[in-house]
Structure formats: C-alpha cells, structure tokens
Amino acid sequence: MKIRKFMIFVFAIGLSALLAACGGNEEEGTAKKGEKAINLAYVEWDSEIASTHVIGKVLEDLGYEVTLTPLDNAIMWEAVANGEADASVAAWLPVTHGAQYEEYKEDIVDLGENLEGAKIGLVVPAYMEDVNSIEDLSNHANMQITGIESGAGVMQATERAIQEYANLKDWELVPSSSGAMAVALGEAIKKNEEIVVTGWTPHWKFAKYELKYLDDPKGVFGGEESIHTFVRKGLEEEMPEVYQVLDNFHWTTEDMEEVMLDIFDGMSPKEAAEKWVKENADKVAEWTAEKE
Known part of the structure; x- marks a missing residue:
C-alpha cells in the first residue's frame, strides 16, 4: 500500500513537471509569434x-x-x-x-x-466653367458641399472656409463618407449636374474624371x-x-x-x-x- 501511494506521488510530481514544461514552451512560442x-x-x-x-x-x-x-x-x-x-x-x-x-x-x-x-480643397467638375475660385460660388449645386467623414481634416478646413468666405455663409456642408462622396460625384457627372465636393490628391477620381480644384485665395486649405x-x-x-x-x-x-x-x-x-x-x-x- 505504501509503495502504491509512493508511486502515485511520483507520477503526480512527474505529470506536474511535464505540464509546467509544456506551459513554458507554449508561452515561449506565443512570445515568438508576437515578435x-x-x-x-x-x-x-x-x-x-x-x-x-x-x-x-x-x-x-x-x-x-x-x-x-x-x-x-x-x-x-x-x-x-x-x-x-x-x-x-x-x-x-x-x-x-x-x-x-x-x-x-x-x-x-x-x-x-x-x-x-x-493636396486638399474644394473640387468641381471641369464643365463648371464659371467657377474657378471659392469666391465664385454663389447659388451653385443647391448651395451644398458634399463632404466625407465628419472628423476628417478636409471637413474641418471646409467648415473654416464657410466661416471665412462671405459668399458661403448660407452654404451647407453635408457629411457622408469618402465612398458616398465619390458615388455622388459620379452620378452628378453622368447627368452633367453641378456639384461641389471635398477633395484631396492623390485620388483615383482625378484620373477618371475631368475635375479642378477651386482657387483658395484666403489659404484656408493650406498649400501642398x-x-x-x-x-x-x-x-x-x-x-x-x-x-x-x-x-x-x-x-x-x-x-x-x-x-x-x-x-x-x-x-x-x-x-x-x-x-x-x-x-x-x-x-x-x-x-x-x-x-x-
């Protein structure tokens, strides 16, 4: 009986050591994976x-x-x-x-x-020939600027532009997403409609469509x-x-x-x-x- 108890004790000690060794290897493997x-x-x-x-x-x-x-x-x-x-x-x-x-x-x-x-700024289709500067905007595009996510830097700059440019005081900046903005731009161009969007370069839309940045004489959007x-x-x-x-x-x-x-x-x-x-x-x- 004593021998049996001793053997069980030895087996338990050995099993604990084996599990500890396996656990140690597992941690080491996880650490290496993390690296x-x-x-x-x-x-x-x-x-x-x-x-x-x-x-x-x-x-x-x-x-x-x-x-x-x-x-x-x-x-x-x-x-x-x-x-x-x-x-x-x-x-x-x-x-x-x-x-x-x-x-x-x-x-x-x-x-x-x-x-x-x-670069960032306000962008319009090239066919809006009478608009080349932010100061040229009046009642174009239903007096709306189609934007992207609210927290984006170009959106913050556009909000400042609406405050800085007197001709934009009654304009609305409409937040959406970069994808939704691109869809709205494409739909407007298909219909030859006026649209003003928040834009940035590099972006594929400049390769796909004929677009132009509006001049920013007050420098709200910064330079390059x-x-x-x-x-x-x-x-x-x-x-x-x-x-x-x-x-x-x-x-x-x-x-x-x-x-x-x-x-x-x-x-x-x-x-x-x-x-x-x-x-x-x-x-x-x-x-x-x-x-x-």
Missing part, C-alpha cells in the same frame, strides 16, 4: 487603403503577421500614441492632421514623408501637403526590421493612384497591393534594403 506581429492603423480613405495594403503586403512577404486596422482619424493617432497600433502611413501634414499631430507628437515618432505633393509615416515609441528597438522598412517607405502620387484605380475597377485592396508589389520589385527592394 512577428505588426498592427498598422489607417483611415478609410481610398489613398490610405492603397498605401496601407501595399506596405502591409511588403511586411507580410518578410514573414510578419500583419493586421490592418481601419479607424476614425482621431482614434488612429491615439492608437499609435498609446501603443495599441504599431504604426500608420496615413498622416497628412501640415494641415489635414495638424491638430492631431500637435496633440500626439510627443507620444509618437514621425519618420517623415512617404509621399509628396498631396505631404503624407507621413509615424510609429509608436519603442518600435525601433523591438522590431528594427519593421522600423527600417517603414522608414524607407516612399513612393509617388502615380504609384498610389495606380493601386487606387485597380481597386476602383474591381480588385480587392489585397489583390491590388499584391499586383503593385509584384510589378514594382525594384522599388520594394529599396524599402527592404538595410541602410548603410
């Missing part, structure tokens, strides 16, 4: 869908488990600042995301421009903007390869619009990103190369 996981935050604008899926594909090809997280504009900045997201390639500066940058700049790392020549990459603090030390790729990432308006047009023509964002990455291996190699 290869990256979360990219972005706003659901056509431009940022394109850029985020492309850089996500590049990191995926390097062996990382990539999560792409669409967020409201303000939440995107907050997520990177508090470490819930690792990075974003969707910061429009100095105007569009200027307020968010000022709020969170001490808590993020700005890696600089990934695209130059961006750049799209920046920003990352959470600590990323360089914890994931140096990811940090390096994000730091190297830089492309052109034409590159981005190529991806956006493929998506507009029916490709999924993932398919369009895979196509662009495959066709631009030389440029991708520059992003993934080690800095000397």
Whole structure:
C-alpha cells in the first residue's frame, strides 16, 4: 500500500513537471509569434487603403503577421500614441492632421514623408466653367458641399472656409463618407449636374474624371501637403526590421493612384497591393534594403 501511494506521488510530481514544461514552451512560442506581429492603423480613405495594403503586403512577404486596422482619424493617432497600433502611413501634414499631430507628437515618432505633393480643397467638375475660385460660388449645386467623414481634416478646413468666405455663409456642408462622396460625384457627372465636393490628391477620381480644384485665395486649405509615416515609441528597438522598412517607405502620387484605380475597377485592396508589389520589385527592394 505504501509503495502504491509512493508511486502515485511520483507520477503526480512527474505529470506536474511535464505540464509546467509544456506551459513554458507554449508561452515561449506565443512570445515568438508576437515578435512577428505588426498592427498598422489607417483611415478609410481610398489613398490610405492603397498605401496601407501595399506596405502591409511588403511586411507580410518578410514573414510578419500583419493586421490592418481601419479607424476614425482621431482614434488612429491615439492608437499609435498609446501603443495599441504599431504604426500608420496615413498622416497628412501640415494641415489635414495638424491638430492631431500637435496633440500626439510627443507620444509618437514621425519618420517623415512617404509621399509628396498631396493636396486638399474644394473640387468641381471641369464643365463648371464659371467657377474657378471659392469666391465664385454663389447659388451653385443647391448651395451644398458634399463632404466625407465628419472628423476628417478636409471637413474641418471646409467648415473654416464657410466661416471665412462671405459668399458661403448660407452654404451647407453635408457629411457622408469618402465612398458616398465619390458615388455622388459620379452620378452628378453622368447627368452633367453641378456639384461641389471635398477633395484631396492623390485620388483615383482625378484620373477618371475631368475635375479642378477651386482657387483658395484666403489659404484656408493650406498649400501642398505631404503624407507621413509615424510609429509608436519603442518600435525601433523591438522590431528594427519593421522600423527600417517603414522608414524607407516612399513612393509617388502615380504609384498610389495606380493601386487606387485597380481597386476602383474591381480588385480587392489585397489583390491590388499584391499586383503593385509584384510589378514594382525594384522599388520594394529599396524599402527592404538595410541602410548603410
């Protein structure tokens, strides 16, 4: 009886040790998996869908488990600042995301421009020949501006424009989404109707339609903007390869619009990103190369 009890005791001790060993290996495996996981935050604008899926594909090809997280504009900045997201390639500066940058700049790392020549403003079809400046607007387009998401920088700038320009005092800014705005623009153009929309470059609509920005003599929408990459603090030390790729990432308006047009023509964002990455291996190699 004593021998039997002793054997049961020994078996229990051995089983506990085995379970502890298995548990330890499981934790180690989870830690290793976590080291290869990256979360990219972005706003659901056509431009940022394109850029985020492309850089996500590049990191995926390097062996990382990539999560792409669409967020409201303000939440995107907050997520990177508090470490819930690792990075974003969707910061429009100095105007569009200027307020968010000022709020969170001490808590993020700005890696600089990934695209130059961006712009925001009010956009109309080219056939509205009598309107070339914001000051030319009177009773056009039912005195409405078709906008996108309420929190977007271009919407905030448009609200300021309505206050700054006396001829817009009775105008209404109608919020929607970037997709709904594009649909409304397309429907108006089919019918040759007047429409004023909040616009930004790069965007596929400039390749598909004949459009023009309205001059902004008061400078409410600012001048040329750049799209920046920003990352959470600590990323360089914890994931140096990811940090390096994000730091190297830089492309052109034409590159981005190529991806956006493929998506507009029916490709999924993932398919369009895979196509662009495959066709631009030389440029991708520059992003993934080690800095000397």
